[in-house]
Amino acid sequence: MDLFLQTLISGIMTGGIYAIIALGLTLIFGVMRIINLAHGEFLMLGMYGSYFMFTFLGIDPFASLFITTPAVFLLGIILYRYFVSKATDGENSLILTAGISLVIANAAMLLWSPDYRHLKVSYGTEVLQLGSVSVSYPMLISFIITIAVTMALYWFLNKTDLGLAVRASAQQPEAATVVGINVKRIAMFTFGLGAAFASISGSLLSPVLYAYPTIGTLFVVKAFVIVVLGGMGSVEGALIGGIILGITESLGSVYISTGMTDAFGLILFLLVLLFKPSGLFGITAR
Amino acid sequence: MTLNKKLAVMAAILLLIVLPMLITNNYFRHIIIIIFLSIIFGQSWNLLGGYTGQVSFGHALFFAIGSYGTVLFITNQSLNELGGLFGHTLDPILALLFGAFCTIVITFILGLMIFRLRGPYLGLGTLALAQIGMVIAMNWKSLTNGGEGILLLDVPPIGPIELLGKLPFYYLSMTLMLFSVFFVYHIINSRMGYFLMAIREDDDASEAMGVPTRKYKILALILSAFLAALAGGFNALYVGFISPHDVFALHISIQMIFITIVGGVGTIMGPIVGAVLLTILSEVFQAYLGNAHLLVYGGLLVLVILYMPEGVYGFIKQKWERKRMVTAGAGITGGEPD
Amino acid sequence: MPVLRVENLTKKFGGLTAVSDVSFIVDDGEVLGLIGPNGAGKTTCFNMIAGSLPPTKGKVHFKDETITGLAPHKICHKGIARTFQIVKPLKKLSVFNNVLIAVLSKIKSLNEAEGKAREVIAFSGMENLADKKAGELSTGNLKRLELTRALATNPSLLLLDEPMGGLNGQEVEQAIQLIKDIKETGMTVVIIEHIMRALMQVSDRIVVLAQGEKIAEGVPGDIARNDAVIKAYLGEEYHA
Numbered sequence: 001m002d003l004f005l006q007t008l009i010s011g012i013m014t015g016g017i018y019a020i021i022a023l024g025l026t027l028i029f030g031v032m033r034i035i036n037l038a039h040g041e042f043l044m045l046g047m048y049g050s051y052f053m054f055t056f057l058g059i060d061p062f063a064s065l066f067i068t069t070p071a072v073f074l075l076g077i078i079l080y081r082y083f084v085s086k087a088t089d090g091e092n093s094l095i096l097t098a099g100i101s102l103v104i105a106n107a108a109m110l111l112w113s114p115d116y117r118h119l120k121v122s123y124g125t126e127v128l129q130l131g132s133v134s135v136s137y138p139m140l141i142s143f144i145i146t147i148a149v150t151m152a153l154y155w156f157l158n159k160t161d162l163g164l165a166v167r168a169s170a171q172q173p174e175a176a177t178v179v180g181i182n183v184k185r186i187a188m189f190t191f192g193l194g195a196a197f198a199s200i201s202g203s204l205l206s207p208v209l210y211a212y213p214t215i216g217t218l219f220v221v222k223a224f225v226i227v228v229l230g231g232m233g234s235v236e237g238a239l240i241g242g243i244i245l246g247i248t249e250s251l252g253s254v255y256i257s258t259g260m261t262d263a264f265g266l267i268l269f270l271l272v273l274l275f276k277p278s279g280l281f282g283i284t285a286r
Numbered sequence: 287m288t289l290n291k292k293l294a295v296m297a298a299i300l301l302l303i304v305l306p307m308l309i310t311n312n313y314f315r316h317i318i319i320i321i322f323l324s325i326i327f328g329q330s331w332n333l334l335g336g337y338t339g340q341v342s343f344g345h346a347l348f349f350a351i352g353s354y355g356t357v358l359f360i361t362n363q364s365l366n367e368l369g370g371l372f373g374h375t376l377d378p379i380l381a382l383l384f385g386a387f388c389t390i391v392i393t394f395i396l397g398l399m400i401f402r403l404r405g406p407y408l409g410l411g412t413l414a415l416a417q418i419g420m421v422i423a424m425n426w427k428s429l430t431n432g433g434e435g436i437l438l439l440d441v442p443p444i445g446p447i448e449l450l451g452k453l454p455f456y457y458l459s460m461t462l463m464l465f466s467v468f469f470v471y472h473i474i475n476s477r478m479g480y481f482l483m484a485i486r487e488d489d490d491a492s493e494a495m496g497v498p499t500r501k502y503k504i505l506a507l508i509l510s511a512f513l514a515a516l517a518g519g520f521n522a523l524y525v526g527f528i529s530p531h532d533v534f535a536l537h538i539s540i541q542m543i544f545i546t547i548v549g550g551v552g553t554i555m556g557p558i559v560g561a562v563l564l565t566i567l568s569e570v571f572q573a574y575l576g577n578a579h580l581l582v583y584g585g586l587l588v589l590v591i592l593y594m595p596e597g598v599y600g601f602i603k604q605k606w607e608r609k610r611m612v613t614a615g616a617g618i619t620g621g622e623p624d
Numbered sequence: 625m626p627v628l629r630v631e632n633l634t635k636k637f638g639g640l641t642a643v644s645d646v647s648f649i650v651d652d653g654e655v656l657g658l659i660g661p662n663g664a665g666k667t668t669c670f671n672m673i674a675g676s677l678p679p680t681k682g683k684v685h686f687k688d689e690t691i692t693g694l695a696p697h698k699i700c701h702k703g704i705a706r707t708f709q710i711v712k713p714l715k716k717l718s719v720f721n722n723v724l725i726a727v728l729s730k731i732k733s734l735n736e737a738e739g740k741a742r743e744v745i746a747f748s749g750m751e752n753l754a755d756k757k758a759g760e761l762s763t764g765n766l767k768r769l770e771l772t773r774a775l776a777t778n779p780s781l782l783l784l785d786e787p788m789g790g791l792n793g794q795e796v797e798q799a800i801q802l803i804k805d806i807k808e809t810g811m812t813v814v815i816i817e818h819i820m821r822a823l824m825q826v827s828d829r830i831v832v833l834a835q836g837e838k839i840a841e842g843v844p845g846d847i848a849r850n851d852a853v854i855k856a857y858l859g860e861e862y863h864a
Binding site for chain 3: 476477480481483484487488490491492493494495496497498499
Binding site: 035083086087089090091092093094095096098099100101102103104105106107109110114217221224228257260262263266267269270273274 | 341343399400402403405406407409410411413414415417418421422425536540543547575577578579580581583584585586587588591592
């Protein structure tokens with residue numbers, strides 16, 4: 001029972017971080033109907049950003065978040081404005097973002113070498129005891145930040161004008177244009193926002209995982225599993241989907257087999273794609 | 287095909303047959319073998335992606351099954367006995383065919399399900415399939431030896447010809463390459479070819495016109511997978527070692543896409559141009575950038591998608607045709623061609 | 625026996641009823657006009673007859689067979705051809721190839737199919753456009769191509785969805801003539817159209833839909849004077 005609880009909790013926490021990556025992806029899909037294969041690279045950049053901030057300036061990753069995230073946000077906007085917005089349809093944007101992904105990941109390899117980078121914070125291995133369950137300290141902080149970020153996004157989308165504009169653009173772009181919303185600008189903003197989210201999750205993961213240039217590929221697949229599971233374009237879906245994936249992987253690796261964990265997520269992914277492509281909460285294709 | 291074109295093709299084939307006598311440097315022979323392999327990649331992906339309009343991000347799956355099928359035919363005792371039917375003189379060929387056979391069977395089953403997905407969802411779905419394949423291969427140790435891979439120590443000869451050195455592999459890959467080109471050419475110019483293009487242009491309109499779209503998509507998938515499997519089988523024989531991370535890798539799927547898109551989607555020459563370009567760039571940049579030469583792939587992919595949607599071949603063709611029209615027009619009327 | 629018999633056709637999308645209990649028949653060689661205000665469910669009916677949408681309830685009978693729910697390509701093989709309201713040209717292919725593909729669905733030999741394609745293109749008067757890319761055609765020609773493709777599948781029933789939408793006056797006249805020529809060959813046609821003068825000229829009978837239901841049926845003259853029809857189109861205030 002203890003093991004179960006432990007596995008469950010750690011799955012939920014990991015799931016939370018996965019959820020933030022997925023949130024970024026689902027926003028981009030929701031507004032622009034673009035499947036961004038370069039999403040993992042934004043995560044990688046966030047990770048490296050935190051690593052360098054920590055190594056050269058001694059800034060804690062949870063603090064340098066506030067510097068690296070806006071930087072990646074800007075990068076996202078630039079990439080959208082000059083490249084992604086010019087792709088003509090779904091398949092072209094898939095190939096285009098695949099190309100961008102290759103460029104960013106390999107540029108990172110050239111600039112920073114393929115060596116694994118380890119961000120060692122002083123509290124990296126500290127553990128909090130909650131009864132019989134031990135929770136990794138950095139993971140706990142990450143989880144709290146995840147909840148905060150998700151709530152902030154929810155508030156943004158529902159209570160601010162800009163957020164409303166984003167939702168309008170996602171649901172009915174032509175109608176949104178008619179009421180004066182600059183859908184192109186919103187798209188650009190949303191892409192940047194999505195990238196920012198990926199970067200945040202990278203920063204949150206930096207005390208816990210090794211950073212390497214191609215780490216993006218690993219996460220982009222996970223992010224898609226979550227987004228498809230929770231429903232493309234749904235914020236709640238991304239959060240719940242993320243947690244479901246986190247728990248599935250955690251339980252699967254402890255109780256079934258570590259080697260096959262990745263497969264569970266993928267099979268779930270395929271099943272959902274085939275039988276309920278709109279996912280748990282998603283908006284169906286326009 | 288016009289007489290001129292037929293003569294050109296025959297001349298090209300003759301040149302290819304004679305080439306290794308002229309180029310005795312093993313490194314260059316290796317490059318040409320890689321080019322041939324890449325051409326097969328391109329024709330394979332183009333059949334499904336370029337002509338039928340179904341974009342797959344998981345073609346490595348078919349390459350991999352072809353590889354494993356081929357290797358297992360040679361290393362597995364019971365399978366190997368089938369080779370005895372021909373006195374063991376055709377083992378490598380049978381191995382390739384066995385790899386292809388396994389791929390066709392599995393692809394047929396997948397094809398029945400996967401075409402519920404359209405557009406980019408199909409891309410994602412196929413990507414997932416290839417990843418699942420990798421995980422299965424990693425874990426099914428009794429079949430695939432897991433992550434350690436399988437080493438082909440003794441590649442059997444074809445008749446009296448030992449598969450050692452570059453020459454035999456040159457001719458084997460050349461044959462497979464020519465086969466793939468003529469195979470796709472034949473399909474494209476048949477009734478099936480027209481149906482595939484119709485499906486690419488508009489699925490619903492094709493259905494309304496009486497084209498059984500699902501049947502032809504599955505057929506195109508199987509034929510495309512068949513070619514990829516041959517490439518995979520050849521690769522296994524040539525390299526002599528396969529492992530899940532090598533053969534199911536996403537970068538193989540991306541290479542196939544790259545060759546076709548950069549070369550020229552929906553044409554026979556496109557993948558050929560793409561294969562040559564890709565191989566040469568790969569070699570050149572690997573010297574400077576090491577593994578990061580993929581950066582150049584990525585960059586080219588982006589440029590082509592945005593600015594040269596017909597690919598390098600298509601782009602050159604357009605320019606050449608415009609030049610022809612201008613000079614022809616100028617000759618007759620001295621003015622703008624209509 | 626009527627060529628087409630539509631029986632209690634109903635289509636619900638969740639809570640929305642697009643078509644409710646629509647029945648009508650079409651006799652051999654007849655041209656039936658299907659009219660009604662926007663959103664009446666006309667195209668939805670076509671989609672159900674042609675197989676791209678399964679009905680929630682009801683049946684479709686073609687000659688002596690029940691064809692409800694069959695895949696579109698199978699329905700095409702049985703002899704029903706349709707055009708789309710928003711045209712679907714195979715853009716990158718030539719006009720000739722567009723028509724050729726339609727012919728190839730029933731004729732397997734490439735040579736024979738090419739001959740038939742040329743015939744149909746000539747019938748429609750599109751010979752001089754045969755080599756043009758479909759994506760480059762004007763609206764009028766796109767509509768004509770749509771019709772030609774449908775004819776090329778050698779149908780016994782033609783479903784035309786707004787074949788004159790977006791055409792100018794001269795093009796409408798040409799379209800009317802083409803439909804009359806088709807009628808001469810003995811073809812059975814159901815045509816959805818908003819351009820009333822054209823529709824009244826070519827139709828033998830008319831069925832009127834409004835808000836998913838059939839509200840009137842009869843010869844063009846009667847329909848033009850029918851109260852319910854006038855009310856449906858012009859609203860309560862204009863009636864009487």
